[in-house]
Amino acid sequence: LRALADDTRLRTLRLIAEQPRSTQELAPLVGITEAGLSKQLRLLNEAGLVERRREGYYVLYRLIPEQVAALAPSLEAFLRASDPTD
Numbered sequence: 001l002r003a004l005a006d007d008t009r010l011r012t013l014r015l016i017a018e019q020p021r022s023t024q025e026l027a028p029l030v031g032i033t034e035a036g037l038s039k040q041l042r043l044l045n046e047a048g049l050v051e052r053r054r055e056g057y058y059v060l061y062r063l064i065p066e067q068v069a070a071l072a073p074s075l076e077a078f079l080r081a082s083d084p085t086d
Helices: 006-018 023-030 035-044 064-069 072-080
Strands: 052-053 058-063
Touching: 006 023, 006 035, 006 058, 023 035, 023 058, 035 052, 035 058, 064 072
Parallel strands: none
Antiparallel strands: 052 058
């Protein structure tokens, strides 16, 4: 869930969910540099939400739908947990 707790990563995931994309394609769509985007994609990859595939000169990122779906129980548990400020 921590990997999803960032607006840039969520926008990136939405774009990758449409189709596999490279950092060169994603960076202007998300509005950050390729270097900044690479850092965000590395976090999503480490969380198991996207996978990388080299296609010639480019590295394409693809969403792993099963991994995103597997987050549902964790999200539900988080939402049902009692508020620690209570």
